[in-house]
Amino acid sequence: MVGYSGRVLFYSVTVSCFVRRSRRSVWRADRVNWQVRNAMTAKLSPVRLTYALMRCKLMTLDASSGIAGIASPAYRPSNIVLEFPGDAPPAAGPATIWVQAHIQNHKLHVRDTRGAPNGSPRGGILDVDSGQPYYTELLRARDPEEEWKMQQHYWPHLGALRLRVGDSGEAVDWMFLSGAPVLPARVRDGRWLQRMFAASCPAAHAPQHSAPPAHSWPLAARTAFCGALGALSGGACERMIESKRSLIESKRSLEAAVVTWPRPWQTIPNMRPTAPTSTRWRFP
Amino acid sequence: MMTRFALTRKVTLTLEVPPGDSTIVVESVVLSYPHTEA
Numbered sequence: 001m002v003g004y005s006g007r008v009l010f011y012s013v014t015v016s017c018f019v020r021r022s023r024r025s026v027w028r029a030d031r032v033n034w035q036v037r038n039a040m041t042a043k044l045s046p047v048r049l050t051y052a053l054m055r056c057k058l059m060t061l062d063a064s065s066g067i068a069g070i071a072s073p074a075y076r077p078s079n080i081v082l083e084f085p086g087d088a089p090p091a092a093g094p095a096t097i098w099v100q101a102h103i104q105n106h107k108l109h110v111r112d113t114r115g116a117p118n119g120s121p122r123g124g125i126l127d128v129d130s131g132q133p134y135y136t137e138l139l140r141a142r143d144p145e146e147e148w149k150m151q152q153h154y155w156p157h158l159g160a161l162r163l164r165v166g167d168s169g170e171a172v173d174w175m176f177l178s179g180a181p182v183l184p185a186r187v188r189d190g191r192w193l194q195r196m197f198a199a200s201c202p203a204a205h206a207p208q209h210s211a212p213p214a215h216s217w218p219l220a221a222r223t224a225f226c227g228a229l230g231a232l233s234g235g236a237c238e239r240m241i242e243s244k245r246s247l248i249e250s251k252r253s254l255e256a257a258v259v260t261w262p263r264p265w266q267t268i269p270n271m272r273p274t275a276p277t278s279t280r281w282r283f284p
Numbered sequence: 285m286m287t288r289f290a291l292t293r294k295v296t297l298t299l300e301v302p303p304g305d306s307t308i309v310v311e312s313v314v315l316s317y318p319h320t321e322a
Contacts, residue, residue, distance in 0.1 A: 076301035095317035162300035
């Protein structure tokens with residue numbers, strides 16, 4: 001069975017459910033059941049039911065439904081309990097959920113990605129041994145493949161919403177995966193994003209991404225660490241961190257720095273950890 | 285999840301919000317599932 005949800009300009013929606021008997025009947029059903037009336041053009045949403053069924057129970061929930069969590073700002077993590085009415089028939093197969101959401105003004109806890117921890121043009125302690133400002137060194141040692149390495153699908157947790165379903169929180173998919181770099185200065189600042197999203201449950205095809213925990217640090221926090229270390233190591237550390245010739249190696253070195261070096265708020269002015277996690281930093 | 289759903293007719297949806305400051309709003313949710321009743 002294949003069903004479509006279509007929207008006709010200024011007119012209503014047609015949702016079709018078909019009985020699957022053979023491949024031929026599916027083809028016929030698609031062509032017979034579509035009705036577009038009184039309109040020159042029709043816009044079809046990318047919604048597709050891919051399971052075989054005889055009938056489907058379809059329910060749309062929005063702000064008028066009185067469901068807590070819908071049409072109100074979400075926090076982390078945000079749970080929404082979606083309940084079918086009591087007379088809903090029993091399920092005969094996997095359910096499908098479409099979620100429509102928007103994200104606005106997403107900013108990581110970083111003002112300046114080039115290394116100044118407090119957002120000012122120079123951090124003071126971030127000069128290299130040659131006397132050049134830290135900016136100069138960052139630009140000179142910049143990895144030309146930086147954006148490619150920082151593609152969002154490598155680090156989806158920094159800029160995308162993960163959708164989990166069920167009491168146990170089964171991860172099914174991501175929202176707002178755009179392939180854009182996730183460097184803090186470039187993360188969807190001030191843009192409205194809206195996307196219709198489909199997630200089948202259970203979804204064996206859901207991408208499973210893993211990322212080293214150190215990467216969840218804002219870049220300025222990492223460079224702040226680097227500047228502190230650079231005071232001892234002759235400035236080599238900041239070149240290493242920004243060149244990102246091996247991003248993973250850089251982060252490993254920072255993880256080691258966390259163990260062997262005083263906490264950053266002891267050496268970097270105006271820097272303190274933000275609640276509730278200890279691995280994210282806010283720069284006032 | 286479907287076993288649980290068959291008993292309670294409830295689905296728990298959890299959103300993991302990315303780190304940082306942002307405004308995230310779930311505008312609407314559409315639920316569907318197949319059934320075999322005539």
